[in-house]
Amino acid sequence: MSTSVTSAVEPPELSTEDVARLTERARFVRTETVRLIGIAKTGHYASTFSCAEIFAALYYSVLNLREGEPDWPGRDRLHLGKGHAAVGLYPLLADWGFFDPALLDSYTRLGNPLGDHPDMTQVPGVDFSSGSLGHALSTSLGAALAGRCTGQPYTVFALLGDGELHEGQIWEAAFSAAHHRVDNLIAIVDRNRYSLDGPVDDVIGLEPLADKWRACNWDVREVDGHDVAVVTRLLHELKARPAGCGPAVVIAHTVKGKGVEFMESENGWHLGWLDTEDEHDVYAELAGGLK
Template identity: 40%
Template structure:
């Protein structure tokens, strides 16, 4: 990963703001989708696609590309927006989210969407799939890295920890798990539904190197990925985030896990994001 400058940080913040606008546009137009967890993941996804990952939108099947898996597949609006803004497909496709025959379905589908490295949506599976990719890279003597984003509610799934155990067992240094630790899931606060605390200590107990960050601080995000690339063994980035980040009435409100904004709400969201863009 290359180093970064203050101008890089500003650029990534701008990209994140554009992606947030796309998320609101897509879910509003579709009248469905999952804006809350998409917005909490936006800054990290922007950093990955516009600075960290070695990818080529003109050659999405390039064998040496870095891989990304959105294990919490319901948050696909953030992934679709990043891919469109990066140039994997035309921005006009964002108008077709969740429509019949659209390349942008309600969960990511690698057979439909350019740039999607793995179909996801059945929670708990993404880390196992990512570890398979990382093992394949080692076997084939390729240098690509694998990044897997998981939801904090998702890590209630036992399969996640079986996968975590295998990554440390094989000493994989080409995989990074990112926990979008926003504290909320569809039924409410994770600490009340099924506590995953203490998250850092859990990953460490399974043999992972853990970096804890503010998932909305771009400097901390880039520092974490730089550090991850220097560490031997699997790395987990625990990113403390805010569900619905960037839209005042969505922040830390569980209902926005899977609720699309209506006309008035979308208008208010766009106003807030426009004001934020002026401050970047």
């Protein structure tokens, strides 16, 4: 059972048991993703696998949440820019008691509120309805400014795909957030280097990506997005920064399809479905842990 996570003044030290639990929760994201896509018969395995450790760090250490209270005004927010990874988010929201876990068993079926992309009007715990890419940093900025205006000390996280950075609206929001020194806004870029159209930098080059964010006056950090302990400590550190320091962005270097060898090497798994034999093999590979 999940418990409430409180904001930290200083980044916490993670015990061996803490890291093991976070690692297990990342595996939970991946295995539940396989299970739910098996119900839907199509879905985004690889895009979800690349951010499994980020999800685990956020929902089991970093975010300030109250179990069973998805609308608590003081909660931290997550705006999921890469909404096609919602299949990995839903099991976490159910684990927090935000909705009946039985809803997962009919994922995407007629009448079920859990769609391939999240709808904040239908799914408790979802803070942003995403699907069309490029809007999440703008909405995150608005939510962060609202917290400032209302005196609520929450932090807003925006989880963005690197292909999403091709959208001009992202950079308009980046300029604005820095101008207003919105320090309760933290963006996380899932830098898995692939989009639906192919390698991100072949479509439109992003590098030097860190320098671009620095030029927008953001506090920029880079991290191995699959090292759950390092990701967790860094997000706590950024969340504990003093007021007035402005927005921060984490460029999380990840592998699309992480945890399943043939998905890591084949970009076609951006969207797909496993047959029974392959699904069995994937479960077995995930049970063995990350390479």
